[in-house]
Amino acid sequence: MEMDGPLDFESEDPLLSSPVSLKKRKKIIGLDDLLTDHYKDKCKLVEKESKQAKKKKKYDSDDEDFGKEAVVSQVVDECQNKMNQLGGEEDTSIWGLNVFGEQKPPPPPALQSPELKNCYLLQTFLNNEVNSLVNLTVEKGEAFLEGLLVNGWLSTLVSVTNRVEKALAIWTFNLMLYSSREELITSACDFWRDIMLTTNEVNQQHLRIEWFPTYAQLGEALETYGYRFECSLKPGFVHNVSLDTSYGLLLGSGRGGPPQNIRAWIKFITVCCQTKMKKNIFTSSEVERLAEAILCLFLDRQFRGVTVLLCECLQSLVHYFTDKDWKACCDNIAKALVSRIPMDLNCSRAVECISGVDQRSKYLRSTVAYQILLIFFENEATNEEEVLRVLSSMTVKDKSCDLFKLYIYLVLTENWLVGSRMLDGKPLICEMWGLFLRKCSCQIASTDLRSYASKVRNKASYILQSSFEE
């Protein structure tokens, strides 16, 4: 019996990798192997140099331990610097924009305090005999209402009375957008979500919401947080990203940026697009601006943790349009966005943050990518064919070819063409796309030391493998 071979239960274990697929994988990643080997060689070279340096100094500082230590540490430092120079080339660029500037003072509240204290809900109770237990007075009114809101009574009361008073609607809306207390922000946001997304059919028909926020108020809030509508985000405004010493924490600009109310703002926009309580809260052009704003937030590194909220919001916004308006509006969003953002890694981020899970989202992704490409080739191309002609005529072997740009073109073109049915029935475009990919994957030598050389090569061969294989 053969003892070295796997036992028969082992071969069934899905956790043990099957040798078959492993082999296959190796074949495809040959280029990566070469690259890692290349870097290993570089490391060895540096080590060798440091050893030689050590040898040289060995004679003068043989006896003194201190001197030795100093020399060694100096050499280590030198090596470190050299290593950093070797590997640090690509650390220079990273996506991220300063979307938010200085916060502004909040607008004067649309509601005066007496108005809240005189609201129907409180007034009717003051004369109730039960008030002997509660001891509610007009002065304590606002604090009492805060309690009702935080503990979730307010939405219960709404579902029982089928009415949201104007004073209460304005008051909760302002808390949600301008309060600094997390508890009040989230409770107010939950309150609006509860009443706007109620699934209760009876409530839906009878519920009276006596006041409703408009786009102007929501836009004003965003500006208060420091967001700049229609303001270029191009260099000059670019985020300074500091690399934390232990790599991994890529910090943004530290404290500052938008207040935490922004999360409630994003959720509220989402709910406004989903609700059936009120039709046409926003006009098409307003939704265009909101969608553009959400796409800009994606580009701010401060929102890395809450991309889920942004995705949901963008998804709801995209589906707010009627079928008739959709394509034209989508073009508007894409054009407005690309005119603001800088032409660097942020472009590919702007495209990849669009989820693409359904037809509309796919179309938006493709449109944004195409619009960015048009801006890149402003003087050379005005239509699809021309863009691809420019791409496929690039000489990637040439040292003057900017591989960083090329990498971005590659990502953009992939998102523009693949998955959006752009290639269906267009053999010419398809052929030029293939030509471009083959150039990128075959004509850049693995010994090419320029930064992004390996990224371009790997990306192109990946796209070739996955899209033309089937």
Next chain:
Amino acid sequence: MEKPSSGVRGAIEANTLAILDASEATKHTRDADDDRIAFLEAVRAASLLPENKSPPTFKMCEAIFKILRFGNSLELITTSCQLLNELDLEFPRVYMTNASESSMPHELVVLQEAWSPFVLGTDISDSERATAYDLTGGLIDPPGFHLLLQGLAEVSDFENFQAPDTKVLSNMLLFHYLVSVLEGDFVPRNQMYRESMIWSSVRESLLNTMLCSRKMNYKGLMKDCVTTLCGLGQYLAEYDNAVPYSGTSMVKQHEAIDTALATAFLHFGRITCAATLKLMVMVTELDSSKKNADMLGHTTRADGVRTPLAEIIQDELTYDKNILSPFLQAFKDSKWKLEIIVQFFWKYISKPSVRTRRSNVPAEDATFSGVLKCISNSSSAKSITKKIGAHAIHLLLAHGFQAFLLLSTKKMGEGLPDSKEQLAGGSVVETCKNLISVFNCLRKLDKQLEISSCAKEAIFVAATILSRRS
């Protein structure tokens, strides 16, 4: 077990994993992390975006999961978690057939070979765990799950709150994901059980298997759930964005955190609370299905004995009165909240009624109305105040009343106006009246009685409902 991947899926697997290969294992450089993001994006594009979607293979899932577990940047953990959630939504492991058509009997479909982040079947001894850790690619076993929650419970310790770092955030997302996997498995199975009364469908659920595992400290797990829910809930409730520079020790630490981490932490904190609550509700649902199966004689000795979660919570609340308020605040499931509150009262009410044989108290009226009726009797009100304490009674009554209201409005929404009276025990109007008379009674017993603010809110709501209904 999965067959060795072949054809198109095999090619996709090989291609996507090739992206990762260059950045093998534990390297955390910019390049390696870039590759991980590229890998996640590629898996997303290959499995979710095409017209005919196909789930990623075993190894691909494992690689995504590893990124979630061991990733050390906010971008990596959020992107991987979002992808895993999207995949689960698109390719559920367990689902019911023709759930929409009520005429056909439903069938439970379980994809045995689907990838899961849990390793349950085998109990691995501690010495083997280190090696198994590599083999299983960081999959979670029952003690691992408990360990994870324990870590979160420690983090959310209100007294010595730790400033969040990426590891804590990653654990929060991991826990959220694992609970949603348990939910996706348990909910259809439990629904199936309710329809068919076949106990095995629930017995084989991940949740039940995990809780019954010999390695699992079930009670400890549940206690940690309570701690996490209370601690985190309280922290989030008291967080104030406007005072980050004030003197209190807890807030001071926040100065060091940048906006991205702070925003993420507040969002993830809410997610974690919701996940903990979800887990607890599932366990109580499991308890109730198991009790049902016990009574029908469907369980065997192999099913073992577990203390129902509701009892554990009772004990915790009795043992530590300080957590009563944060627990009731954070435990937002009306059905089980009401159940727990009513049981809590009956522990103190029913015993003396047996001893004195009061004729007007029915032997077991275990509804909220029953509780109210009982306490409005001045002598039992006196005895119960002595046992539980005035403040606790107010809390329990207020939260019980709220849960009762929410349940009855929910049932009204579902168009079951008749059944609500039997289920919740009494009509809304009657319960409002009873609540007020209970507090009148308590006030009579103690003229100096300071009614707590949450009870005042409950009285306010009860009075408002009465004035609108009459």
